[in-house]
């Protein structure tokens with residue numbers, strides 16, 4: 001298995017708020033790696049660490065074999081991500097958002113135009129693509145942001161709760177896009193609260209609780225929800241005074 005992104009012994013605290021403790025995680029090429037945990041467990045923070053957006057206090061984060069915090073442009077061209085809900089420029093149309101993302105990831109004008117139209121079709125946003133992002137519904141803005149993350153066909157996608165505002169049709173389309181991406185060898189790190197979706201899609205599952213990795217679960221295992229809550233309960237008992 002080829003490692004695309006990894007963190008080792010990673011620790012991180014916001015001022016006065018310790019968040020991540022001794023985290024080890026590896027994301028492999030061709031795999032969908034789901035990160036699950038309760039609200040505030042540290043999923044987004046860990047994804048930001050994977051993307052080199054914050055400097056770990058201890059340990060390391062590595063992207064394509066290079067330290068994430070100092071990775072060169074060549075590495076970033078291979079990465080697409082969606083973090084948080086405000087991932088579009090409101091003044092730009094959907095199409096312009098996707099084109100800008102493709103250009104920023106190194107595609108020339110011609111390739112970026114082609115990639116933009118292909119992503120618009122892939123995410124079914126033909127009717128929305130000409131409108132300013134600020135005027136789109138939350139779900140359609142999210143579809144534009146997803147199209148922008150996928151357009152340059154990255155080798156690593158980091159997606160923080162990508163289905164949060166999507167309707168069931170869009171969820172099905174995203175599922176197909178995720179699978180297509182892994183079939184061409186991309187690695188995907190995705191956080192989700194939808195355990196049934198995770199069980200259906202993920203190749204690897206990491207559970208994070210209060211900033212610690214408590215387990216890796218088998219997606220083929222029975223009743224992911226029960227496994228998850230048993231783990232959380234056990235971790236709570238361990239932490240209890």
Ligand SMILES: Nc1ncnc2c1ncn2[C@@H]1O[C@H](COP(=O)(O)OP(=O)(O)OP(=O)(O)O)[C@@H](O)[C@H]1O
Pocket residue numbers: 014015017019037038039040041042043044045046
């Ligand atoms: N910018 C920040 N400054 C200070 N503390 C922060 C900041 N961002 C997050 N935190 C804290 O870090 C902890 C982990 O937050 P994080 O957003 O990583 O959790 P999460 O697992 O993604 O949660 P959710 O499922 O609710 O999105 C929380 O206690 C949160 O309050």
